[in-house]
Amino acid sequence: MRAPNNDLVAIDRPLRWDHPLDPEMLKRDLQWMLNQPPFSEMNSDVFPAHSSLEGVLRHDCRILRYESGDIVIREGDYGGSGYLVLRGSVVAFLEALWQPRGKPSEPNGPTTWMDWLKQTFKPNSNRKPASPKSNRREGSRNGSQTAAADKKRTTPRQQVEMVGGKSRIFLQDISAVMNGFQSEPLGVGEIFGEMAAITRSQHRYTVVANTPTVILEIRWQGLRILRRDKSFRDYLDARFRESSLQTHLRETPLLRFLDDATMAEVIAQTSIQSMGEREWFADYRDSQKLDVQAQIAREPLIATEGHAVSDLILIRAGFARLSFEQGRGHQTIAYLGRGHVFGLAELSHRFRNPSDKPLPYQESLRALGFVDILRIPSELVLTHVLPKIRNSELPKPITNPRYDSGGLVVSASLPQSRLGTVESAEESFAKLETSLLEFLVDERIINGKQTMIVDLDRCTGCDECVKACASTHEGIPRFVRNGPQFGPLLFAHACMHCADPVCMIGCPTGAIARDQDSGVISIDSQTCIGCKTCAESCPYSNILMIQVRDEKGRAVVDRKTQLPILQASKCDMCHELKTGPSCQNACPHQALFRIDTSETKPLEQWLNRRAG
Amino acid sequence: MESNLQSQARLWTVVWNAMASVYARWLRRLVPSLTVVVAWLSLQSMRNRSAASLQNEAFVTGYSLACICVLLMLLGVRKRILSPQLGQLAICQQTHHYLGLLSVGAYALHANLITTGWMESSLAMSFWSIALTGLTGWYVNRTAPRLLRTAGAQILREDIPERSRFLAKQAHELALASAGRNDTAAMADHYRVHVSSFFTTRRNWLYRISPTGAKRRRLLTELENIDRYLSEEGRAQRREMSSLVQAKDDLDFQSAIQNRIRFWASAHTWVLGAFIVLTVTHVILAHQFSSSW
Numbered sequence: 001m002r003a004p005n006n007d008l009v010a011i012d013r014p015l016r017w018d019h020p021l022d023p024e025m026l027k028r029d030l031q032w033m034l035n036q037p038p039f040s041e042m043n044s045d046v047f048p049a050h051s052s053l054e055g056v057l058r059h060d061c062r063i064l065r066y067e068s069g070d071i072v073i074r075e076g077d078y079g080g081s082g083y084l085v086l087r088g089s090v091v092a093f094l095e096a097l098w099q100p101r102g103k104p105s106e107p108n109g110p111t112t113w114m115d116w117l118k119q120t121f122k123p124n125s126n127r128k129p130a131s132p133k134s135n136r137r138e139g140s141r142n143g144s145q146t147a148a149a150d151k152k153r154t155t156p157r158q159q160v161e162m163v164g165g166k167s168r169i170f171l172q173d174i175s176a177v178m179n180g181f182q183s184e185p186l187g188v189g190e191i192f193g194e195m196a197a198i199t200r201s202q203h204r205y206t207v208v209a210n211t212p213t214v215i216l217e218i219r220w221q222g223l224r225i226l227r228r229d230k231s232f233r234d235y236l237d238a239r240f241r242e243s244s245l246q247t248h249l250r251e252t253p254l255l256r257f258l259d260d261a262t263m264a265e266v267i268a269q270t271s272i273q274s275m276g277e278r279e280w281f282a283d284y285r286d287s288q289k290l291d292v293q294a295q296i297a298r299e300p301l302i303a304t305e306g307h308a309v310s311d312l313i314l315i316r317a318g319f320a321r322l323s324f325e326q327g328r329g330h331q332t333i334a335y336l337g338r339g340h341v342f343g344l345a346e347l348s349h350r351f352r353n354p355s356d357k358p359l360p361y362q363e364s365l366r367a368l369g370f371v372d373i374l375r376i377p378s379e380l381v382l383t384h385v386l387p388k389i390r391n392s393e394l395p396k397p398i399t400n401p402r403y404d405s406g407g408l409v410v411s412a413s414l415p416q417s418r419l420g421t422v423e424s425a426e427e428s429f430a431k432l433e434t435s436l437l438e439f440l441v442d443e444r445i446i447n448g449k450q451t452m453i454v455d456l457d458r459c460t461g462c463d464e465c466v467k468a469c470a471s472t473h474e475g476i477p478r479f480v481r482n483g484p485q486f487g488p489l490l491f492a493h494a495c496m497h498c499a500d501p502v503c504m505i506g507c508p509t510g511a512i513a514r515d516q517d518s519g520v521i522s523i524d525s526q527t528c529i530g531c532k533t534c535a536e537s538c539p540y541s542n543i544l545m546i547q548v549r550d551e552k553g554r555a556v557v558d559r560k561t562q563l564p565i566l567q568a569s570k571c572d573m574c575h576e577l578k579t580g581p582s583c584q585n586a587c588p589h590q591a592l593f594r595i596d597t598s599e600t601k602p603l604e605q606w607l608n609r610r611a612g
Numbered sequence: 613m614e615s616n617l618q619s620q621a622r623l624w625t626v627v628w629n630a631m632a633s634v635y636a637r638w639l640r641r642l643v644p645s646l647t648v649v650v651a652w653l654s655l656q657s658m659r660n661r662s663a664a665s666l667q668n669e670a671f672v673t674g675y676s677l678a679c680i681c682v683l684l685m686l687l688g689v690r691k692r693i694l695s696p697q698l699g700q701l702a703i704c705q706q707t708h709h710y711l712g713l714l715s716v717g718a719y720a721l722h723a724n725l726i727t728t729g730w731m732e733s734s735l736a737m738s739f740w741s742i743a744l745t746g747l748t749g750w751y752v753n754r755t756a757p758r759l760l761r762t763a764g765a766q767i768l769r770e771d772i773p774e775r776s777r778f779l780a781k782q783a784h785e786l787a788l789a790s791a792g793r794n795d796t797a798a799m800a801d802h803y804r805v806h807v808s809s810f811f812t813t814r815r816n817w818l819y820r821i822s823p824t825g826a827k828r829r830r831l832l833t834e835l836e837n838i839d840r841y842l843s844e845e846g847r848a849q850r851r852e853m854s855s856l857v858q859a860k861d862d863l864d865f866q867s868a869i870q871n872r873i874r875f876w877a878s879a880h881t882w883v884l885g886a887f888i889v890l891t892v893t894h895v896i897l898a899h900q901f902s903s904s905w
Contacts, residue, residue, distance in 0.1 A: 456757055456760070456761055456766055457757050457758060457761070458757055459757055459766070460752075460753050460756055460757055460873045461760070461766070461768075461769060461870050461873065462873065462874075462877070464691065464701065480768075481768065482766070482767075482768055482771075485765050485766065488761060490766060579699075584700075585699070585700050585701060586701050587700075587701065587702060588691075588701045588702055588704075588705040589702065589705070589753065589757075590702045591757075
């Protein structure tokens with residue numbers, strides 16, 4: 001651990017564009033880009049002096065050159081940039097070229113000597129072959145076509161080659177791959193990858209250069225400034241809506257049996273709707289001061305219990321609260337995230353019992369923060385989708401409805417989980433006790449992909465975890481062993497590597513970013529300028545501002561003001577260590593765990609293990 | 613029919629999972645326990661064989677014990693080397709517990725439980741002290757977390773003094789607010805005489821060793837008894853004071869239990885120093901005065 005030193009080191013305060021994306025960009029290239037559409041068509045007056053169009057192109061962009069077959073973006077990687085085709089063309093594969101990759105590093109290592117023995121002596125235990133069921137799910141949406149196509153095509157192989165000291169990853173025989181998989185060409189002036197950058201999520205498709213291609217990478221910070229130009233903003237929004245709608249519908253297992261014509265009709269009739277604010281953290285902070293019922297009342301309603309089922313609702317991004325009226329308040333029974341469906345149970349009931357009066361929505365659905373939803377008209381679902389789904393894959397029949405066509409049924413029992421994707425309800429939604437569910441939703445812990453949970457029935461407060469964290473991070477721990485508590489579970493103030501990392505929204509330099517492969521969000525100390533935007537945006541206060549010190553332990557201050565230079569600091573899951581987070585490894589009592597709380601199932605499984 | 617079969621299959625799955633869970637839990641404990649027993653029996657057999665061949669069996673058991681002690685001490689080294697590459701600390705800790713059990717068995721074989729002479733007795737005392745502090749530490753570590761949970765939300769040990777000061781300030785301000793008015797002054801008087809020291813001074817050593825709720829109960833009862841002298845507003849203030857007393861007692865309880873955990877962990881380490889010195893002396897003397905290995 002480094003001893004603090006009372007001496008000071010004065011430096012110039014770091015600024016936003018100190019570290020351009022491409023430090024070697026030529027002036028000639030910059031001029032050429034300014035003369036290319038869409039930049040040549042932009043109104044430069046809308047950009048402020050400190051963020052000029054030229055400045056954005058100079059600092060937030062870089063020109064990338066690809067040969068035919070080179071992979072530009074890969075499905076499943078996390079995106080932080082948009083890509084504009086300047087010359088040549090690329091193809092976006094609408095189907096998955098490879099099986100989804102597992103997590104590169106399993107954070108929950110062996111916790112007992114038995115686990116350790118199992119992991120040590122079980123070869124390739126992490127490389128289970130995908131089950132036939134999962135293969136089927138991840139395949140093409142068209143079941144019969146897939147079976148035929150699978151015979152013809154083989155999984156494309158990624159090749160790596162060193163060219164001029166740089167490695168290029170490419171697909172051999174791109175034309176054969178294009179024949180085997182559904183793809184869409186993108187030409188000069190078209191943008192791709194921006195959807196993942198805007199939503200801070202994974203790419204939903206793989207893009208490969210079709211010919212020798214020149215592409216401009218625009219990092220998210222630059223894209224945000226470029227959106228000041230109205231025409232560019234409108235173009236991005238339209239593309240975002242069209243692209244996200246198509247991609248999500250094609251990925252939805254419920255629709256995988258539709259043929260191309262029916263799918264086109266579904267796409268045409270489906271509407272996309274955004275609820276809540278993308279920067280939801282400010283509103284969340286305000287609403288935290290309110291009574292719980294007032295908080296729920298502020299959440300935008302997506303669907304209301306007792307109302308006629310007009311649409312099948314698909315969650316594309318974000319989270320929604322599923323609740324029903326209980327006394328004077330609302331009881332939460334689940335939270336829905338990406339890929340979940342609402343209204344399927346009611347529509348299935350109508351499909352199975354066509355002579356009965358249709359049931360209305362049995363529960364209400366409310367937006368938690370920012371939610372993107374797709375609405376498929378119910379008539380379309382009844383006529384085109386449900387006839388093609390196996391009965392066993394549909395939700396359980398509603399035997400005791402809370403609402404029927406006459407309104408609230410007084411004798412009805414409390415709603416059970418009969419929601420779901422095309423998988424059965426039991427598979428999709430674990431049974432967590434209501435109070436825990438409500439706690440997770442109210443505290444927005446549902447956003448966490450790597451939530452640190454401390455089991456207070458085991459934790460003795462020895463602080464070995466904190467010491468280990470400090471030892472790994474130059475003497476400064478990156479979490480606080482304190483936070484909201486629910487019974488014996490302490491949800492520590494440690495970065496949860498959220499499904500929707502709002503901390504990344506405002507970062508002016510891109511210093512806080514998500515790792516493409518692992519999804520871990522970390523802060524680059526070289527580019528962080530200490531503006532505090534991320535720390536103030538984090539709804540969980542999991543980002544700390546610390547004083548920068550040099551290698552001798554001396555505090556670094558601003559040369560002009562003599563004020564300390566700060567930098568944001570947060571848990572990075574010790575991503576440089578192959579063994580996973582050191583806090584977890586250092587706990588002698590097996591009290592500290594990392595769990596994905598964006599789904600209820602991992603938490604339920606862990607709670608069962610804990611109880612058993 | 614089909615659904616009947618399905619529900620039966622589901623029931624069997626649940627039963628099987630429950631049995632597997634119980635079995636795994638027992639297996640987790642059974643296998644290392646058996647390993648300890650086997651290791652002890654092997655040591656005993658080695659000792660007997662050594663005695664039968666007219667060798668000095670004390671060297672066999674003594675060096676085995678020394679090896680076990682070195683392995684036990686490696687946990688301390690592992691805790692100081694905060695390298696995740698060395699595996700999970702929890703696994704080392706579990707191994708330490710089972711090796712500790714084995715060391716007691718090995719000691720019994722080596723020294724026959726009762727020792728004579730001041731040097732040997734000191735060594736024996738230090739060994740048993742380590743064993744006792746280790747065992748107590750293990751027990752405290754198992755029980756303390758649940759005790760802590762009974763005193764509300766977990767509070768970081770370093771935050772306790774500040775929170776205590778904050779509570780004392782709140783209680784003092786509440787007492788000041790109730791002073792100077794006939795219908796509420798009884799609480800201020802009671803606070804000055806009976807309660808203020810509870811907020812401003814440390815609890816006695818007996819409480820810190822074995823915290824109980826006796827004082828809290830007494831203070832709360834006394835506070836309730838002054839209700840008859842208070843107006844409705846005064847009673848509300850009294851209830852607030854009671855909740856502050858409760859909160860302060862919870863803090864003291866947390867502090868006592870957290871200190872207990874740290875004390876036993878430290879005590880285990882302190883005795884270790886004496887044990888190492890005495891062991892080294894013992895080994896030198898044994899070699900010096902022994903006729904044969």
